[in-house]
Ligand SMILES: [Zn+2]
């Protein structure tokens with residue numbers, strides 16, 4: 001089968017590799033589409049140190065069941081996505097519905113020994129497979145994983161009805177955060193990003209937008225909203241954005257850091273302490289978040305489609321990685337079609 005192999009940092013190739021064997025308790029999925037995640041791009045360049053040469057990446061994917069154990073409740077041909085977190089199911093976090101904290105957590109698309117979804121087929125444990133609502137084009141099921149990241153961030157932020165929410169960073173995660181914050185009842189959602197195309201995309205999702213190169217984010221948010229934000233979600237994660245997030249958030253409010261733009265950050269400590277703001281980290285999602293994101297997608301298929309910037313044939317994926325690692329990122333999600 002065809003697969004996209006990270007040959008070396010900065011070099012991706014389409015290679016012919018053996019099709020994965022369906023192990024006991026596994027579902028073999030024929031991939032329709034895989035999303036290119038920012039973490040894949042940073043893994044491709046070697047920047048984040050979380051991917052290894054020789055690896056087949058891909059953790060945002062959807063396809064159809066090619067083979068399944070008889071007792072799985074799934075059927076051949078059924079449209080599915082998968083939760084890439086493989087967890088033990090037996091430890092305290094797994095029991096308590098915080099599976100992402102499982103000490104034995106492995107991630108399809110991150111752990112190099114697992115063949116992931118930039119391929120024509122992937123084998124996934126039965127509990128990780130999530131059926132797609134039939135209102136959704138199969139390829140768009142690849143958007144459910146980043147949407148689950150956003151549902152987790154918004155839940156951890158405690159966004160509630162009537163809240164004012166600032167989102168810093170209008171890339172694919174920021175875009176999904178807009179949708180998740182709206183679902184949580186936020187009254188005002190404002191998005192700050194330097195990229196005009198990304199701001200436009202968020203405006204189409206119903207958010208107000210601001211350009212931090214022409215106005216100070218915190219000042220502009222307060223002026224236009226008439227108050228500081230109840231919650232700010234930083235989907236960039238560099239010192240400047242975290243500082244802006246603190247400045248834009250009301251005393252006692254919450255800042256969630258989900259962007260991973262830098263490994264170390266510097267910010268005004270007193271902006272956190274004296275205003276009793278909460279700073280919360282957010283990374284993956286629970287199984288419940290993932291299921292909720294899938295259900296939400298089923299009833300909002302048209303909006304979800306608005307997050308897709310391009311769908312490319314498999315052979316063009318290496319070039320897409322190079323372009324995304326360059327200076328002009330796509331405004332929304334780039335999907336690689338394994339069936340094209
Ligand atoms: Zn991702």
Ligand SMILES: [Zn+2]
Nearest residue numbers: 088091094102
């Ligand atoms: Zn566990």
